[in-house]
Amino acid sequence: MANPWRGEVELVLGGERRVMRLTLGALAELEAALEEGSLVDLVRRFEGGACSSRDVLALIVAGLRGGGWQGSAADLVSAEIGGGPMVAARAAAELLARAFALPGGTG
Structure with missing residues (x-):
């Protein structure tokens, strides 16, 4: 289970x-x-709703690797993501927000 206090986000x-x-x-x-x-610039793109699928993929790969996964972007090309691309985009945005949030929800 993901711990939001550590900036963690779950993805299937x-x-x-x-x-x-x-x-x-x-x-x-x-x-x-x-x-x-x-x-x-990446944060601005997400905040403005102008992120690309490449942005989402890069965030998902970095987040998975930060969580201990040993794969690469190529491994995700054919991977089944629970909930599909929209869930992946929301998880990427949440991951980015949690990485830069201050403890206690201020920031």
Whole structure:
């Protein structure tokens, strides 16, 4: 079960519950994977509803890897995500929000 106080978000991948978390290493990997802009630009795209499927995929991969998963973006191409693309997009947005939220919900 995901612990929101640790910035964790759950996602069902291939029928298995996985915990995603944006650790510092996962954030660095995410920033390197972004083709344009920075993490701040990524946050702005999500806040403005202008995120791409590439943004969602990069966040999901980074979050899964931060949660201990050893896969890559290529592994997700044919993976079944519980709830489909909209659930994945919501989980990615929640993951990003939790990574930058201050304890106690302020921020």
